[in-house]
Every structure is written in C-alpha cells, then in structure tokens.
Amino acid sequence: MTAPDHPANRLRPHRFRALGPLTGRMRVPGDKSISHRAIMLSSLAVGHSTISGLLEGEDVLATAAAMRAMGTRVVRGDDGIWHVDGVGSGGLLQPETVLEMGNSGTSTRLLMGLVASHGITATFTGDASLSKRPMGRVIEPLSLIGADFTASPGGRLPLTMRGAHPGVPIRYELPVASAQVKSAVLLAGLNIEGETTVVEPVATRDHSERMLRGFGADLFVGEENGARVITIAGPCELQARDIVVPGDPSSAAFFVVAALLVPGSDLILENVGLNPTRSALFAVLRDMGGSIEEQDRREVGGEPVADLRVRHSALCGVEVDPAVAPAMIDEFPVLFVAAAMASGRTVTRGLEELRVKESDRLSAMAAALTLAGARVEETADGLVIDGRGGDPLPGTLEGTRVATHLDHRIAMSMAIAGSRSVDGVEIDDVTPIATSFPAFETLLDEAAR
CATH class of the missing domain: 3.65.10.10 (Enolpyruvate transferase domain)
Incomplete structure (x- = not known):
C-alpha cells in the first residue's frame, strides 16, 4: 500500500485535448x-x-x-x-x-x-x-x-x-x-x-x-x-541598475508551435526576446514553412525584442543543422512536436546535451510522441521523425499517460501535442510546469477561446 505522503500521491495528471484556433494577443512570462x-x-x-x-x-x-x-x-x-x-x-x-x-x-x-x-x-x-x-x-x-x-x-x-x-x-x-x-x-x-x-x-x-x-x-x-x-x-565593482526583463523565447516557443499547428490560428505574442543566441527555433520553423512575422522590433534592457504574429501554416520536415543546437537547445522538445505533424521527415543530430537536462529529453520525447501516435526513431544524438502530413496525432489511449520525468519542457511540449490531437494527450504530472511557466495552462485556454 502506498503511504499517504508518497510522491506518487502528489502527481497531478491531466489530459490536454484539441483546441480551437489560438487568436488575440498574449504576453509570455519574463525570460x-x-x-x-x-x-x-x-x-x-x-x-x-x-x-x-x-x-x-x-x-x-x-x-x-x-x-x-x-x-x-x-x-x-x-x-x-x-x-x-x-x-x-x-x-x-x-x-x-x-x-x-x-x-x-x-x-x-x-x-x-x-x-x-x-x-x-x-x-x-x-x-x-x-x-x-x-x-x-x-x-x-x-x-x-x-x-x-x-x-x-x-x-x-x-x-x-x-x-x-x-x-x-x-x-x-x-x-x-x-x-x-x-x-x-x-x-x-x-x-x-x-x-x-x-x-x-x-x-x-x-x-x-x-x-x-x-x-x-x-x-x-x-x-x-x-x-x-x-x-x-x-x-569588479558593479553598479545598481533598473532592469526590464523581456519575454522568454523558450516560453513563447510553445505557443508559436501551437498556433502553427492548430487550423485557423492567428496569434500575436508580445515582447518576445530575440537574442540571436536564443532564437534559432523561429528560424527553423520558418524553414519548415511557418508564418512567423516580427512586428515592432526594438531593444529592451540591452536585449532585442519584437512582437511575433504567428499564423497556422502547413509545415514540412527539414534536416536541422547541428550548428544551431546551442541557440535552441531548450526548444527541441517542442520542435519535435511540430515535426511529428509536418509533411515529410525531420532529422536532428548533435543533441547529446539533451540527455543531461532535467531528463534525458531525447529518450523522453521519443517515448512520449510514440505513445501519442507519432513515428519516431531515436538515434545516439538526435531524433528522426516522419510527420503526419498535417494530420493531428491520434493521442494517448485512455488510462495511458506520458511520463514527464519531472521535466517542465516535456510536460508543456506534450500539452501542445494534445492541443492538436484526436483523443487528447494525458501526461502524468503537470506540477513541473510551475518551475518556469506557472500561467501556462491558463494562457493556453485563454488563447483558444
């Protein structure tokens, strides 16, 4: 019998289901x-x-x-x-x-x-x-x-x-x-x-x-x-400053992918940081055919920012250059979700770093997407994903849960997978999301109203 305070009793499973179009304007949390x-x-x-x-x-x-x-x-x-x-x-x-x-x-x-x-x-x-x-x-x-x-x-x-x-x-x-x-x-x-x-x-x-x-x-x-x-x-003697933190591109990434995947979406994400050492995901998604338009590009606190207008797009698989990995290392889990519903094959390499993140993100995402009905092959340093040509993922069977491994990015990525699925995607625990994006579920629901 499991003790009342056992960690398994503190899990918060949740099934993320298909959403309507993501529209309007929203602001993601600070970087x-x-x-x-x-x-x-x-x-x-x-x-x-x-x-x-x-x-x-x-x-x-x-x-x-x-x-x-x-x-x-x-x-x-x-x-x-x-x-x-x-x-x-x-x-x-x-x-x-x-x-x-x-x-x-x-x-x-x-x-x-x-x-x-x-x-x-x-x-x-x-x-x-x-x-x-x-x-x-x-x-x-x-x-x-x-x-x-x-x-x-x-x-x-x-x-x-x-x-x-x-x-x-x-x-x-x-x-x-x-x-x-x-x-x-x-x-x-x-x-x-x-x-x-x-x-x-x-x-x-x-x-x-x-x-x-x-x-x-x-x-x-x-x-x-x-x-x-x-x-x-x-x-060094540092001097006090007044700092303005731009919106986190890693947090914006989940909503960018969701808007690209869900038909009818037209979403504006405000004040997103576009530091060139962080924004490679948006370039890769554009290479896949994604409509991501920068509006009012400016500088905030020494960092480049812009508002991003994202519209539903037909995505195509690509081979991702390993050289861009450091500039999007945290965004690969949600890129894998986009690849799973694109047309054709997406190949990623040079991602050994993902094996020593909050979880082994290569193995975790390969298992999670496979459970949701995607076609995924795990290699030593990446994933090869054959997309569904724009069709939604089948989703996870009732009683079957995706293992998040206490990893907030696995949890949010598979939530986005659920937003473009037939039967929804159930993850074993949403509590890790609070480590980086406490308002994630609320904003996702609001954007799809």
Whole structure:
C-alpha cells in the first residue's frame, strides 16, 4: 500500500485535448535565463536595483531565496516590481542553511560560480530530477580557481563547496558548449584579482556578457582561431541598475508551435526576446514553412525584442543543422512536436546535451510522441521523425499517460501535442510546469477561446 505522503500521491495528471484556433494577443512570462542573472548581479551590485518583468517561477524564486540566504535583500513589491539591495562584489555572507535549488540547474551552476571566489561554504540540494544531473563540468573549472568540493557520487547533489579567497584567475576552454559553465566561471571572476578568461569554440547564449557589461563589469569579447574569447578583469565593482526583463523565447516557443499547428490560428505574442543566441527555433520553423512575422522590433534592457504574429501554416520536415543546437537547445522538445505533424521527415543530430537536462529529453520525447501516435526513431544524438502530413496525432489511449520525468519542457511540449490531437494527450504530472511557466495552462485556454 502506498503511504499517504508518497510522491506518487502528489502527481497531478491531466489530459490536454484539441483546441480551437489560438487568436488575440498574449504576453509570455519574463525570460528565465535573464531573470536568474538579474537577481544575482543586482545582489552583487552596490546600491538599489529594480527588476520589472521578472519570471516568478519556482526556479527563479530559488535563486532569490539563495541570494537572501547569503545576505542580500530581495523583495517583491505589490506592483510586481522586484527590489534588490546589493552587498557588493565580495560581500556575500555565509549561508546559515542549505541552499535548496529545487529543479533549477541554472541556479545551482551559476551560484556555484558566485560562491567559488568568496571565503564561504555553501551546501546545495535539489529535487530528485536535479540530483541526477552531473555538476562535474562546473566543478572542474571552479576547482582550478581554488574552490573545494564534496559532492555526491558522480559529482551530483547534495554538494558542499568551500570558496577560495583569494581565488586564482584562469583561462578555461569549454570542452562542451555550455552557457551555464561559461557564466559560472565569469561570475567567479568578478571577485578575483586579474583576468579570468573563457574560450568557447561554439558560441552559446550571451545573456551573462550583456548583463555584466550593463552593470559596469570590465568584460571584453574577442576571437581567436575561430573561437569566442570572453575575459573579465576583476575584482569588479558593479553598479545598481533598473532592469526590464523581456519575454522568454523558450516560453513563447510553445505557443508559436501551437498556433502553427492548430487550423485557423492567428496569434500575436508580445515582447518576445530575440537574442540571436536564443532564437534559432523561429528560424527553423520558418524553414519548415511557418508564418512567423516580427512586428515592432526594438531593444529592451540591452536585449532585442519584437512582437511575433504567428499564423497556422502547413509545415514540412527539414534536416536541422547541428550548428544551431546551442541557440535552441531548450526548444527541441517542442520542435519535435511540430515535426511529428509536418509533411515529410525531420532529422536532428548533435543533441547529446539533451540527455543531461532535467531528463534525458531525447529518450523522453521519443517515448512520449510514440505513445501519442507519432513515428519516431531515436538515434545516439538526435531524433528522426516522419510527420503526419498535417494530420493531428491520434493521442494517448485512455488510462495511458506520458511520463514527464519531472521535466517542465516535456510536460508543456506534450500539452501542445494534445492541443492538436484526436483523443487528447494525458501526461502524468503537470506540477513541473510551475518551475518556469506557472500561467501556462491558463494562457493556453485563454488563447483558444
């Protein structure tokens, strides 16, 4: 017999059914990557910063709680604007409790970077999903800086680290493209005397570089032998700023795909961030025949944004260039949904990184789409999907549920699959969605009214 408090009893299964046309205007939550960094850098700045449009999902709230635990004042005003009183670079305090990261790998890896160059000790814990994710790729460069780690087997959480003060400036070449590892090293460099350098053979999202410059850091970006080289000169005294967070393109992606797939849809998504290191999905969907029009392109807080008008389109399968993977790594699950209903074959390669996300997203999406009636072949580094030529997916049988593996993007992607299905798609748990997009279900229903 299952105990009353067993995790299985806390699941919230839900069947997502076919929707009518998605129309009108909507605004998606603030960008998660930028929200994390806004709280962290405001906390290290001198003075009072404000943040408008912050994503208030569980992941970002975990970052806010961790910064409070290390001595900063981070509060939400009644008007939705967040206020941060920074402690200055080098001013973080010893946390009195463990830092609970929930499901947020970004929070964990970037905060490890901050702690690495402070003379404090911090213990990081997370949920079952996060505790399976390896932290070795961050531990390696931060150890070179001088931080010391006691981790669970495999370099996983729970993990205790002791920062180094003074830390040692390093030059580190990323063995695998990772914005989180790059950012962790650069954040550590804020409180290290000398130049800390990261070399990335493949460019990754550059939110950290943009925001560090915005706060006044001495940061330089160059190129050597085709590689991108980022150097930060420390220690840095950051200055408080008022920040406006653009809409998250990863959140917008679900509604873009839904509007492309559901006949009669004509939807405008407002204030979507179009950072070129993040927006490759929209280019791929256009290559597939998707009607995605940019309106009122502008700049908000140093980031390019636009309103996106998306109309139902007949999509065709494509072979996705592996070179664009870093610029859409989180959007592949929902791209797989679009491919499942396109005409022809879609081939993706070079996606090994998806196997070490909140779940093994290649295996999870292959199994989920197959259960819903799609034709999917899983390879070592991608998926091959033969689309249904514009026809809806059959959906999952009654009593059959898609396994989300505590992964918010699997849950939302399969919700979109259900919106263009015959019998609906039932997922085993909608609670992970709250980590990044608490209003997802509400907005989906409102757009289809």
